[in-house]
Amino acid sequence: MKLNKNQVTSLCCLFVSLSATVLYVVFEIGAHKFNWIVFMLLLTSCVANALPLFFKWDWTTIVSSIGGSVSLMLFIIDSIGSLSDYFNGIVMFGNPAEAPMIFTICGILLVQTILSLVNSFMSWEKTK
Amino acid sequence: MKKTSLYRGFTSLCAVLLVLFVFGTSVALDYEKPINTFLHTQSSKIITTGEVGDTQYYKSDYGDLNAENLQKLIADTYEQNVTEMQEGAVLLKNDNSALPLESDENSITLFGHAVAQAMFKAHSAGSNSAYGHDNTKAPYCTDLYEAFAQHSFEINDTLYNAYKNSSTRRINRTHELGEETIDFYTSNLRASWQTQFNDVAVVMFAREGGEGIELEMCDSEGISQLALHQAEKDLLQMIKDSGVFSKTIVLLNSPWAMELGWLDEYEVDACLWIGNPGMKGFEGVIDILVGEVSPSGRLVDTYATNSMSAPACVNNSCNNQTWSNLSEVSANLQDSDFDISYYAFQAESIYIGYRYYETRYEDCILNRYNASTDVGSSFEGNWNYAKEVVYPFGYGLSYTTFTQKLNSVVVRDGVATANVTVKNTGSTAGKNVVQLYAQTPYGDYEIANKVEKSAIQLAGFAKTDLLQPNQEQTLTITVDMYLLASYDYVNAKGYVLSQGQYYFAIGDNAHDALNNVLAEKGASGMVDSFGNAVTGDSQKVVSWNNPVLDKTTYKTAENGVVVTNQFDDCDVNFWTDTQYTYLSRSNWSGTYPVAPAEIECTLEMQDQLDGDTYVKPDDAPSAMEMRMGLPKDSGLTLVMMRDVDYDDPLWETFLNQLTASEMVSLISCYYGTGAVTSIGKPEFGTGDGPDGVGPNDMAGNYPEKYGDTRSTCCYTGEVVLCSTFNVELYQSRGKLMAEEALYMGFMEVWCPGGNLHRTPFCGRNFEYYSEDPNLSYLASIPQVKAMEEKGVHAGIKHFAGNDQENNREGISVFFNEQAFREGSLRAFEGAVRVGKTLSIMQSFNRLGLEWASSKSQLNFGILAQEWGFLGHTECDAIQGGQNTGYKSHLTTSLSSGTDTYCLDDGGRAAIAISKYISESDDGYMLLCLRRAVKNYLYACSRSCVINGLSSNTKIVPATPWWKATLYGTIVVFALGTVAFGTLYVISKINKGEQKNEVE
Incomplete structure (x- = not known):
């Protein structure tokens, strides 16, 4: 199957959102904390990014961008203690050693959200 | 681009921005108070109607709060910082009068990475004016290089710039030492000091811990973090081998007591301890180095050859343990493993710091109590004081010499009054510290009843004015004999003044004073801390006899409350059949803790460790009935309560004006509390010290309306301030911090730090006074009094027993009551x-098995009843722990004497309590809430935040x-999402219709 540019972009989004999901699960389980809402939102984003590969559903880009941004914000709120400690050089509200991983996951989620936004603005072509 | 794509894209964009702003606003509202403080905005405003008169109930000594007076205040704070350093730095070594530097010794090389990454302060709360971006120094802050440059020194820039450009960093979180390895010193760098900049080698070493960051007892080099490390050894060896420097001066930029047995080995000529100097302190350091000021600081800790030789290191700090049946405990309890796993058994009893080393020394000299054995010895053979200690407590040199004469000591009416004449016998002006020590009797009664006695303890001190050569001054030191009483938790269950001979002695340090006492006793074989034979000076001792054991004088507190045991359940022996032994001087070798205690957490202990112990009393009234008819406006405002006594029934009338939600809002603090309009309570902030009024992460800048938005002063660390032994400086520090708080509008500042340097490794020793509880007690009083006079409450922290940062959250601390009362509680x-x-x-740790905030014996029994505390108790930061973990048992802590919850973001703790009361209709808990609110408002009504308020002022929301x-932006993006979404759907429908038409 030859993919059009929307599908290519969706595939990229799917790859990024899957990466974010895997990283999130590994990180949160390792840190003995897990937010099911974030996980479900990440999964929703993955599904929303996968659907355009099989259907001509352009609205899924809206779902993907919302899913990515909500999960990003929830993840930041969950991690605010560790980030606070990291920037203040203390160990008080969380674990500052987690900060690099938190930044990584946030970065990936941000990329996914931006990619979904770009995909939303693109013209959708018929699959050939 | 097609319309559909545009509509779809903008729908997504608006939705994403809506999400960002909705969540962002939610977080911002959680942190409303600190954001207001940061932006100098308010969520309320004061409206005045009619005459208000003079409403400055707490006045600034600088006059009105304005731009001109602020500049005077800032100048004074900076001067205070420099003076603290001048008088707090301790000259430890000065061979051949290497210091002060001669006027022609001005071409120098600065060594050690710390010269480029100085530790102005350690990471914790306090002022943020020392560090700027990326931990570089902030504007207005002076580092070592600048301080030397101000005195026209020629500095080796080649090496200095190499340090600055190096990627090496000292990182406290990872315990990265941050010293350059020897490879760093390339041939080019070494050439830079071969022919010039070699008058003096100034080497600066730093150690750093911080909040939540304990120093390591055994680090990656297999040695204590306080020992000299390989990179530092190599550096010193390189300087020594170069043979070009006339002098080597070492500066210790470490508030933690380093192991200094190496100074002679590397031919260091002089060593100056500077701790953490704050933002301007290095200027004071240079004043000492060039001789403008003679050093007069004294050590507030013992400097041991091996930090691990202290008995407190066996069970505390990084040597705390987990329950022997940890898996069972974890399975049985709900709180996280981290909260319930650790314990510290304070087997050292009262023998912390010099109280151990000096007491064991006396018993060695007098050859008794099995002191001269190898148990607890750091070296081959029997325990030997001179090998164990490098510098004793109270040690410090000067550029001049003094004589001290103890004229008299008179004990009368519970007070000992000493009269001491000091004469400057040298050729340089200087200040001198008179240290008055005491030895109290240790006899049969004490041994039988486990009443431990330090062979010497600091009883009082005073500092002279600047004495010119041959000038003398007579000082009077008064000692409350209460400080020399001992808590007998076995028999009298109260403080006793032992029967027998008391010795009051002066000395250059604790060891010197003890040698003088031993001389008075006729002992022989004494040595100084360097191992030299000395005889002591009995002329510096006055003895006093107490004919009978006095169990009554201190059995009753000032307010009539009978003093008795409160902490029996904090002794692990209360819970177990296994007998755990505390160190006793009656048998050194038999009681010295040689290994960490292994403790099993029994089922009974687990019940208490569970923490959720509050049960609604059967006779609890109905909360709903209690609230009937309330709130009831009686026209009382906060400012009207400023002179109303705590027990006056008018407080109940005042509280009845509050709605339930207003009440709970007042127990939820986040660097202050919001306005409560019904009672005219304004919104205000709180500061967080101790090294400045801070707080470090939110505010700390003066309000723009005063014309200068720089940060409040970062003073020296509390340990440096304490080392000045200057009561006037303690007072002026308190006064200036209060003045800064007046400009900031802070009701209170969380300072000073009252915990003990139980071990040299505690991550926050820099912001606690000393290893000595009496010194901590005496140092805290002037600072606290000075702040309270200005209407700024000095919220001393962390109450109590929080003497380590390792596993500080939830750790179970076991002790005997004598050690706790005479040690951990003293400064408070x-x-x-x-x-x-x-x-x-309050503190994070547990006392015994209960969180300090849930320990009613501490908060009611000791604090409120014995000590007569009126005001509010606040737990340490609860952020993140409101809903889970050992701090989440909120009904237990509130009913046990905790009034307010610190860093309660979003008011989660307060909401949980409110929810409990309404769901359970528990009137008893409502009474606890009223008590907490009353205590908080009582403290508010006696503080500077009522300045500007009168019966003619009203607080209204803004x-x-x-x-x-934020609200406007949310509305815009919500409308945008809906609008573009609608257009997108319409566009899609139209497209579908067009498609159908074509078909």
């Missing part, structure tokens, strides 16, 4: 009982610009 007692503070911050902006 001074701040409350004498200093009369109205704020106190929306700060940032909130209005």
Whole structure:
């Protein structure tokens, strides 16, 4: 199957959102904390990014961008203690050693959200 | 681009921005108070109607709060910082009068990475004016290089710039030492000091811990973090081998007591301890180095050859343990493993710091109590004081010499009054510290009843004025004999003044004073801390006999409350059949803790460790019935309560004006509390010290209306301030911090730090006074009093027993009551009982098995009843722990004497309590809430935040610009999402119709 540019972009989004999901699960389980809402939102984003590969559903880009941004914000709120400690050089509200991983996951989620936004603005072509 | 794509894209964009702003606003509202403080905005405003008169109940000594007076205040704070350093730095070594530097010794090389990454302060709360971006120094802050440059020194820039450009960093979180390895010193760098810049080698070493960051007892080099490390050894060896430097001067930029047995080995000529100097302190350091000021600081800790030789290191700090049946405990309890796993058994009893080393020394000299054995010895053979200690407590050199004459000591009416004449016998002007020590009897009664006695303890001190050569001054030191009483938890269950001979002695340090006492006793074989034979000086000792054991004088507190045991359940022996032994001087070798205690957490212990112990009393009244008819407006405002006694029934009338939600809002603090319009309570902030009024992460900048938005001063660390032994400096530090708080509008500042340097490794020793509880007690009082006089409460922290940062959250601390009362509680007692503070911050640890905030014996039994505390108790930061973990048992802590919850973001703790009361209709808990609110408002009504308020002022709500902006932005993006979404759907439908038409 030859993919059009929307599908290519969706595939990229799917790859990024899957990466974010895997990283999130590994990180949160390792840190003995897990937010099911974030996980479900990440999964929703993955599904929303996968659907355009099989259907001509352009609205899924809206779902993907919302899913990515909500999960990003929830993840930041969950991690605010560790980030606070990291920037203040203390160990008080969380674990500052987690900060690099938190930044990584946030970065990936941000990329996914931006990619979904770009995909939303693109013209959708018929699959050939 | 097609319309559909545009509509779809903008729908997504608006939705994403809506999400960002909705969540962002939610977080911002959680942190409303600190944002207001940061932006100098308010969520309320004061409306005045009619005459208000003079409403400055707490006045600034600088006059009105304005731009001109602020500049005077800032100048004074900076001068205070420099003076603290001048008088707090301790000259430890000065061979051949290497210091002060001669005027022609001005071409120097600065060594050690710390010269480029100085530790102005350690990471914790306090002022943020020392560090700027990326931990570089902030504007207005002076580092070592600049301080030397101000005195026209020629500095080796080649090496200095190499340090600055190096990627090496000292990182406290990872315990990265941050010293350059020897490879760093390339041939080019070495050439830079071969022919010039070699008058003096100034080497600066730093150690750093911080909040939540304990120093390591055994690090990656297999040695204590306080020992000299390989990179540092190589550096010193390189300087020594170069043979070009006339002098080597070492500066210790470490508030933690380093192991200094190496100074002679590397031919260091002089060593100056500077701790953490704050933002301007290096200017004071240079004043000492060039001789403008003679050093007069004295050590507030013992400097041991091997830090691990202290008995407290066996069970505390990084040597705390987990329950022997940890898996069972974890399975049985709900709280996280981290909260319930650790314990510290304070087997060292009262023998912390010099109280151990000096007491064991006396018993070695007098050859008794099995002191001269190898148990607890750091070296081959029997325990040997001179090998164990490098510098004793109270040690410090000067550029001049003094004589001290003890003229008299008179004991009368519970007070000992000493009269001491000091004469400057040298050729340089200087100040001198008189240290008055005491030895109290240790006899049969004490041994039988486990009453431990330090062979010497600091009883009082005074500092002279600047004495010119041949000038003398007579000082009077008064000692409350209460400080020399001992807590007998076995028999009298109260403080006793032992029967027998008391010795009052002066000395250059604790060891010197003890040698003088031993001379008075006729002992022989004494040595100084360097191992040299000395005879002591009995002329510096006055003895006093107490004919009978006195169990009554201190059995009753000032307010009539009978003093008795409160902490029996904090002794692990209360819970177990296994006998755990505390160190006793009656048998050194038999009681010295040689290994960490292994403790099993029994089922009974687990019940208490569970923490959720509050049960609604059967006779609890109905909360709903209690609230009937309330709130009831009686026209009382906060400012009207400023002179109303705590027990006056008018307080009940005042509280009845509050709605339930207003009440719970007042127990939820986040660097202050919001306005409560019904009672005219304004919104205000709180500061967080001790090294400045801070707080470090939110505010700390003076309000723009005063024309200068720089940060409040970062003073020296508390340990440096304490080392000045200057009561006037303690007072002026308190006064200036209060003045800064007046400009900031802070009701209270969380300072000073009252915990003990139980081990040299505690991550926050830099912001606690000393290893000595009496010194901590005496140092806290002047600072607290000075702040309280200005209407700024000195919220001493962390109450109590929080003497380590390792596993500080939830750790179970076991001790005997004598050690706790005479040790951990002393500084807090001074701040409350004498200093009369109205704020106190509790600690993270458990006392025994209960969280300090849930320990009613501490908060009611000791604090409120014995010490007569009136004001509010605040738990340490609860952020993140409101809903889970050992701090989440909120009904237990509130009913056990905790009044307010620190860093309660979103008011989660307060909401949980409110929810409990309404769901359970528990009137008893409502009474606890009323007590907490009353205590908090009582403290508010006696503080500077009532300045500007009168019966003709009203507090009304206001929306700060940032909130209005956030709300407006949310509305815009919500409308955008809906509008573009609608257009997108319509566009899609139209497209579908067109498609159908074509078909």
